[in-house]
Every structure is written in structure tokens, then in C-alpha cells.
Amino acid sequence: MHACLCMGRLQWKAVQGFSSDILEEGFDRYQGIIRDLPLGLGRNPRHNNSLGWLDSLSDDELAARLLFEQQDGQAATGSAGQTAGAASRDELAVADGTAGAGAAGRGKRCHLVRTIEVSVTSSDQSLNLETRESYTLDVASPAIVIQANSVFGALRALESLSQMLRRRRVPPGSDLEALVPAEAVWPAEDEEGEQGGAGSEGQGAAAAAGSAAEMPQRRRKKRKDKTVLLVEEVDIYDAPRFRYRGLLIDTARHFLPVSVIKAHLDAMTMVKMNVLHWHLTDDQSFPWETEELPELAQRGSFEPEAVYTPADIKEVVQYARFRGVRVIPELDTPGHTASWGKAYPELLTRCYDTAAAGAGEEPQPSDKLGPINPARNETYGFLWRLIREATRSFPDPYLHLGGDEVDHECWKSNPEVQAFMAAQKWGDDYAKLEGYYMQQVIQLAASAGRAPIVWQEAYDRGVKLPAGTRVQVWKWWKDEAQEARQARFAALSAERRMALERPGSAQAADVQLRLGSEPAPCAQGACMDAEQEAWKAELQAVTGDGYDAILSAPWYLNLGCYATDDWKKYYAVDPTDFPGTTEQKDRVLGGTACAWGEYIDAVNSINRIWPRAAAVAERLWSKDATDVDTAADRLADLRCRMLSRGIAAQSMGPGFCPGELTTRM
Numbered sequence: 001m002h003a004c005l006c007m008g009r010l011q012w013k014a015v016q017g018f019s020s021d022i023l024e025e026g027f028d029r030y031q032g033i034i035r036d037l038p039l040g041l042g043r044n045p046r047h048n049n050s051l052g053w054l055d056s057l058s059d060d061e062l063a064a065r066l067l068f069e070q071q072d073g074q075a076a077t078g079s080a081g082q083t084a085g086a087a088s089r090d091e092l093a094v095a096d097g098t099a100g101a102g103a104a105g106r107g108k109r110c111h112l113v114r115t116i117e118v119s120v121t122s123s124d125q126s127l128n129l130e131t132r133e134s135y136t137l138d139v140a141s142p143a144i145v146i147q148a149n150s151v152f153g154a155l156r157a158l159e160s161l162s163q164m165l166r167r168r169r170v171p172p173g174s175d176l177e178a179l180v181p182a183e184a185v186w187p188a189e190d191e192e193g194e195q196g197g198a199g200s201e202g203q204g205a206a207a208a209a210g211s212a213a214e215m216p217q218r219r220r221k222k223r224k225d226k227t228v229l230l231v232e233e234v235d236i237y238d239a240p241r242f243r244y245r246g247l248l249i250d251t252a253r254h255f256l257p258v259s260v261i262k263a264h265l266d267a268m269t270m271v272k273m274n275v276l277h278w279h280l281t282d283d284q285s286f287p288w289e290t291e292e293l294p295e296l297a298q299r300g301s302f303e304p305e306a307v308y309t310p311a312d313i314k315e316v317v318q319y320a321r322f323r324g325v326r327v328i329p330e331l332d333t334p335g336h337t338a339s340w341g342k343a344y345p346e347l348l349t350r351c352y353d354t355a356a357a358g359a360g361e362e363p364q365p366s367d368k369l370g371p372i373n374p375a376r377n378e379t380y381g382f383l384w385r386l387i388r389e390a391t392r393s394f395p396d397p398y399l400h401l402g403g404d405e406v407d408h409e410c411w412k413s414n415p416e417v418q419a420f421m422a423a424q425k426w427g428d429d430y431a432k433l434e435g436y437y438m439q440q441v442i443q444l445a446a447s448a449g450r451a452p453i454v455w456q457e458a459y460d461r462g463v464k465l466p467a468g469t470r471v472q473v474w475k476w477w478k479d480e481a482q483e484a485r486q487a488r489f490a491a492l493s494a495e496r497r498m499a500l501e502r503p504g505s506a507q508a509a510d511v512q513l514r515l516g517s518e519p520a521p522c523a524q525g526a527c528m529d530a531e532q533e534a535w536k537a538e539l540q541a542v543t544g545d546g547y548d549a550i551l552s553a554p555w556y557l558n559l560g561c562y563a564t565d566d567w568k569k570y571y572a573v574d575p576t577d578f579p580g581t582t583e584q585k586d587r588v589l590g591g592t593a594c595a596w597g598e599y600i601d602a603v604n605s606i607n608r609i610w611p612r613a614a615a616v617a618e619r620l621w622s623k624d625a626t627d628v629d630t631a632a633d634r635l636a637d638l639r640c641r642m643l644s645r646g647i648a649a650q651s652m653g654p655g656f657c658p659g660e661l662t663t664r665m
Contacts, residue, residue: 011115018123022151025322030158034229035186037167038644038658041637054110054166054230062168062230063176065110112184113165113229115143118154125151127326128397129589133274134239137161139231152324156272160238161231163270163641170226177226186227242575242590244550245620246275246328247613249605250597252282252339255306260602262319267610267647269323270638271617276320277400277592279330280308283338288313292389293343293382300339313393328453329394331386332402334372334437341369347382349373352413363413370410374437375420384444391448398470399445403438403463404455435463442466453550459542470589471542472550478534536578543584551575551591555616557609558596565653567615567635568628574619590620610649611639 012027040055057065122132135148135157144161148154170177170185247268249256265276280288286300289307297307308316320327341348349370352363373379390399408430411417417433426432435458442452446466453470454463465471535553542549554573560566570593576585593616595609614635618625625631635652642649643659 013115013117015117015119018120018151020120020123020125020151022125022322023118023120023154026151026155026158030162033162033645034165036644037162037165037229038640039167039169039227040658041166041640041644053108054168054232059171059174059176062110063174063179066112066176066179069109069111109233110230111139111144111233112180113144113231114181114184116146116158116161117143118146118148118157120148120151120154122150127152127274127321127324129243131243131274131324133272133324134237135160136235136237138235139164139233140235144231152274155269155324156238159269159272163638164231164234166230167227168230170228172225180228184228186229240272240274240621241623242588242620244275244590244592245273245617246277246550246590246592247273247609248277248279248552248592248594248596250279250282250595250600251287251308252279252285253597254601254605255285255287255302256597256602256605258308258312258316260605261316263606263647264609265316265320265323265325266645267606267613267642267649268325268617270642270645270647271611271614272621273613273617274325275592276325276327277330277594278327279332279596281339282332282336286339286342290386290389292385295343296340299343310393317394326396326398327394328396328398328400329390330400330402330453331390332400332404333383333441334374334434335404335406336402337372338369340372344382345369347372347379349410349414349417351410352415354413368410370414371406372437373414373417374411374433374440375417380440380444383441384447387441387444387448387450391450397449397451398453399448399450400453400472401438401441401445402455403434403458404474406434406457408434431461434458434461438463442469456538456542459545459547460538465547467546470548470550472552472592473535473538473542474552474556474594475538476534476553476556478537539575539578539588540580540584543580543587546587548587548589550589552594555591555593556596557593557612558598558600560612565632567612570612571615571619571626571628571631573616591616593617606648607650610642610647611635611652612650614638 012031014023014027054062124131131152132149133153133156135146135153137157137160138145139161146154146157146161148157167186170180247264249261249264251261261276268274268276281300285302285306286296287302287307289297289301289309291310298304301307317327337348349372350365351368351370353366354363387399411430411433412428421427421430421433424432424436438454438458442454442465445452451468451470452466453472454465456471456473456475459465459471532554535551538553539549539551551573555570560569575588575591578585593609593613595605595613597605600608615631618631618634632652636655639649639652640657640659643657643662
């Protein structure tokens with residue numbers, strides 16, 4: 001199948017394989033991104049010039065390099081033609097990288113971008129854990145060649161290429177203009193500009209026609225120079241290290257408009273994240289307008305307008321799909337459901353005031369509602385209707401079922417729940433009640449054709465999880481349930497046993513971390529950092545029991561401080577750095593950076609998350625990228641590119657990006 005998109009001077013071709021609406025839309029999108037690429041991205045002072053060496057070349061140096069490329073190409077084809085503006089030996093030395101170009105550019109070659117050819121070998125457009133995202137990218141004159149197994153691999157390649165490109169002016173009448181083939185030139189463009197003030201040429205023209213005070217402010221056309229696109233010569237094979245690379249957004253603590261969610265998806269695309277974990281509902285609000293149970297949003301949302309309609313959901317899912325991003329919704333139950341009770345109070349557990357009851361008196365119901373009531377059959381009929389609609393709205397094969405932070409106190413006070421516990425002969429073990437509930441919900445999801453993801457509490461409390469369940473590890477401290485669950489692994493691993501016996505208070509570390517301070521060092525440096533010890537031990541236990549795991553514990557973006565380089569802490573994490581076999585480490589699917597919404601809303605959501613989340617994304621994509629200094633250069637460059645695409649990403653420190661002149665919050 002063959003298709004060609006030629007807009008301006010750049011040609012995109014889908015050749016020797018399968019094309020699709022996703023690929024064609026990608027051509028259109030990246031055409032616009034490249035068209036709007038600012039000049040001089042590589043001149044940010046934060047850079048060590050390893051990325052921006054093409055921007056640092058003078059026009060003469062660039063002309064010499066391009067001339068060398070032409071002559072080298074002619075020599076390879078046996079051409080004896082004379083190229084305009086022959087270079088001297090010194091110019092060829094510059095082009096060869098032996099003089100004048102700076103250390104960053106030595107030994108490197110650049111090419112003019114004219115044609116991009118894309119070959120896709122598979123027609124499969126499904127998005128799941130098996131989606132192949134690898135690609136090869138060969139940059140050489142006259143065409144750039146991309147080969148991929150899927151359209152999504154091709155999109156990853158186009159994104160990589162778009163971030164390698166540099167735009168350069170072609171001054172009229174310059175040697176550079178004489179060297180650039182016509183098909184490689186992007187034509188001059190008209191740009192609107194404000195009319196000059198007093199003393200300017202524009203104001204002088206106005207004065208000739210009448211009083212400046214009487215003339216309305218006019219706009220004049222400015223002519224921008226012709227430009228070319230340059231790219232460093234590379235020939236690479238690229239593939240993700242982990243299949244699951246996610247970002248969690250929370251639209252229940254603060255409502256995020258669809259436009260903000262789309263901006264997150266655009267940023268995720270830039271760093272090759274492939275899962276949007278959408279925490280849809282929580283205690284504070286229920287913003288999902290369901291067709292099956294509309295009163296949930298009518299009464300549970302912050303405002304009637306602060307809801308996601310079925311059309312909104314469809315729009316987000318489609319927008320994400322065209323960028324190779326899965327959308328996995330989370331319906332967090334049985335806790336975190338207070339907003340559900342505004343429309344359906346009978347769904348939740350009525351708490352009883354046991355403290356106020358006197359001796360021999362029956363506790364009376366209070367005004368407080370607790371978690372979902374697992375003792376009623378009607379509960380599961382209600383959840384079936386909601387899960388069934390979730391599967392219609394979200395096509396991803398997975399559904400996140402939550403299961404975290406369930407408070408048992410309300411269950412303990414409720415006579416109906418107590419009677420159910422007695423009938424099941426569970427005594428006072430309310431973890432069994434929680435496990436029973438989660439098993440029912442997981443079965444409902446399976447009946448609806450969805451595989452479950454759960455927070456780690458479901459595993460820690462001994463729920464009998466189906467084999468295909470994914471466990472998301474989020475705690476950076478240990479609690480009693482986790483310790484009990486992990487205790488049996490002590491006899492299996494001497495290394496694990498040593499870790500458990502090392503001194504240090506996990507509870508104290510938890511308090512300190514929640515207050516935003518670092519835990520005190522352990523006695524005589526004898527123990528690993530308590531935060532890392534917790535998630536490493538959990539990964540060892542989860543994968544040791546044969547479950548796939550998703551790591552989030554070290555990547556809580558909402559807990560960091562904006563005025564620090566906290567991204568370095570995220571960047572240092574290796575999800576497979578825990579005691580375990582090769583098979584266990586293969587069960588780590590990847591990870592999710594979490595941005596919980598207590599203090600993140602539509603105003604600061606983009607700025608708070610980006611580009612810090614890119615540090616997580618790079619660790620999940622690339623195994624070998626571990627150097628913090630070079631990562632800082634890439635983050636600074638990425639931030640500039642985000643601004644150029646209208647994504648208001650946070651500054652990485654002193655410096656300047658062209659997009660700062662135009663980007664608004």
C-alpha cells in the first residue's frame with residue numbers, strides 16, 4: 001500500500017507495507033509540529049551542546065558541511081560534476097569535523113531533510129501489552145527511512161525524528177542558499193507584526209497620511225527567511241524496555257477539562273508513554289456521566305458542567321489511540337466511594353456510633369457512610385451495570401478495580417455486615433470480607449471481558465487473585481499486612497532475610513516521608529533506604545507468587561517540590577532492582593508515574609507533571625540511559641520542544657526557550 005503526503009516541501013511516504021488512518025493522521029500531525037519548530041532550540045545555556053551542535057554551527061560551517069555531503073555523495077556515484085561554491089581544504093576540514101565545529105559536532109554528519117519513507121509490516125492496530133513499538137530509523141541523504149512492525153512503532157519513530165530535527169535560516173543570497181536544493185527549502189512565510197512606535201518606519205508612514213494619534217494601530221507583514229530542516233546522521237534500532245509505561249491522572253479531586261487531558265496525551269507521546277491510567281472517581285466527586293446510572297454524576301460531580309459525557313470519553317480514547325496510548329479507567333472500590341453515596345446511599349455501609357452507646361445499649365446509626373456494603377447482593381448487581389458500561393466506553397482489555405486504603409471500622413460497626421461475617425464464619429477477620437468483595441468484583445470484570453489491575457492491598461490481604469491479575473505496587477512504606485504477607489519469603493532468600501533484619505523504623509520513615517523530609521540514615525549505614533526497601537520487597541513477593549507487577553511507589557509526582565531536581569530521584573530507579581529470579585523480574589511489566597489531584601488542578605496540572613514525568617518515561621523505555629548529566633540536557637531540550645508545541649512545561653532551571661515568548665498557562 002502506498003500513500004504520499006506532500007505539504008510545503010516535506011514529503012511523507014508510506015511504502016512497502018501497510019498504511020492506515022492512524023499513520024496518515026500522524027503524517028499530518030508531525031507535518032504541523034515540524035512546520036512550527038522554532039529556530040535555535042539548542043542554544044539553551046543548560047545544554048552542554050551535545051544536542052544543539054547543529055544550532056551552533058555558523059552559516060559558513062554549515063555550508064561547508066553540506067558541500068562536503070554533496071561532494072561525498074557525488075564521489076560515491078561517480079559524478080564528476082562541479083558543485084557551486086567549491087570548498088577550500090579548510091572548509092572541508094570543518095565539514096569533516098576536524099576543525100572549527102566544536103567538540104560536540106566532531107565526527108558527526110548532518111543531512112537536509114527532504115523525504116521521509118515509512119514502511120509498516122503489520123496491519124494489526126490493536127493496543128495492548130503485545131503491541132510492537134520497535135522501529136529502525138536510518139537518516140541518510142536523500143531520504144529518511146523508517147521501518148516498523150506496527151503503525152505505533154512508526155509513530156514512535158516519527159516522534160524521535162521530530163525531536164532530532166533542527167530548523168535553520170537560509171539568508172537570501174548567501175553561500176548556504178546556493179548549496180541547498182530547491183526541494184529541501186521551506187519557503188519564506190509571512191508573519192504578523194505590531195506596527196512600530198514613534199520614530200519607526202511604520203509610524204513615519206502613518207504620519208505622512210495624518211496624525212499618529214488619530215490613526216488606528218495597524219499591523220504589518222514581516223517576511224521570515226527561508227529555512228531548512230537539518231538532522232544528524234544516525235542509523236538506529238529502538239525498542240521499549242518495558243511494555244507498560246503509564247501516567248496516572250486524577251480527575252476526582254479536581255476536574256480536568258478534556259483539553260488538559262489531551263495536553264497530557266500530547267506530552268506522553270513525546271516521551272513514548274503508552275498508558276493513561278485514568279483515576280475517574282473518588283470520595284470527592286464522580287465526574288463520569290454514565291448512560292446506565294446517570295444520577296451518579298448528576299449528584300456526585302462538583303458541578304453539572306464538571307462531568308465527562310460519553311462523547312468526551314470517546315474523544316479522549318480516540319485521541320489517545322491515534323498517539324499509541326491506551327486509556328485504562330480506574331473504578332476504585334470498595335473505599336474511596338463517598339461521592340457514589342450522594343445518589344445511592346444504600347450502596348454504601350451505614351456506620352454506627354459505637355462510642356456513644358452506653359453499657360447494654362445498641363449502637364445507633366450515625367450520619368456517616370463508609371465503604372461499599374459487601375454484604376448485600378444488590379451491591380454486585382449495581383457494580384455489574386457500571387462495569388459493563390465501562391467496557392463499552394473504554395475498549396482497553398484491562399480495567400483497574402482499585403482496592404486500596406479500605407477502612408474496616410465502619411464495617412465493624414454495622415450490624416448487617418456483622419451478621420454476614422458471622423454467617424460466613426470469618427470471626428473478626430475483616431480482611432476476609434474485603435477479599436470476598438474484591439473476588440466478586442474481579443469475577444464481574446472477567447465476565448465483562450476485562451482483565452483486572454488492583455492496588456497492592458488486595459494482594460497483601462490475601463485476596464485469591466486470578467492468574468492474569470496485575471498488581472500495582474504503590475506503597476513506599478510497610479504496614480503489618482504487607483509484612484505478614486512477605487514473611488514467608490524470608491526462608492526462601494538469604495538476601496531477603498538480611499534486608500528484613502536490618503535496623504530501621506518503617507513507621508518513622510513513613511511519617512517523615514509524608515511530612516516531606518528524608519528519613520534519617522539507618523544505624524551505621526547498615527540498611528537500605530526504607531522507601532526503596534518497601535517496594536523492592538513487595539515486587540519480590542508479588543512476582544514470586546506468579547503475578548505481573550506495575551511499579552508506582554517511587555514515582556509519586558505530587559509529593560515532590562517544584563524548586564528542586566527531584567526528577568533525579570525518579571531517574572535513579574530501576575524497576576528490576578530487587579532480589580529475585582530472572583523470571584520474577586520479567587514479570588515487572590513497567591511502571592506508572594502518579595499525579596494525584598489533591599493539589600493539582602487544571603491550572604497547574606501540566607506544569608506540575610511535565611517534564612518531570614519524562615524522567616520516569618526514559619527509565620521505562622531505555623535500559624542504557626542512566627547518566628543524569630546527559631539526561632539533564634535531554635530534559636532541557638524536551639522542555640523547549642514542549643513549549644513549542646503549546647505544552648506549558650515547568651522550567652528545568654535557568655535558561656531560555658523560544659517557546660517562552662508565546663506559551664501561556
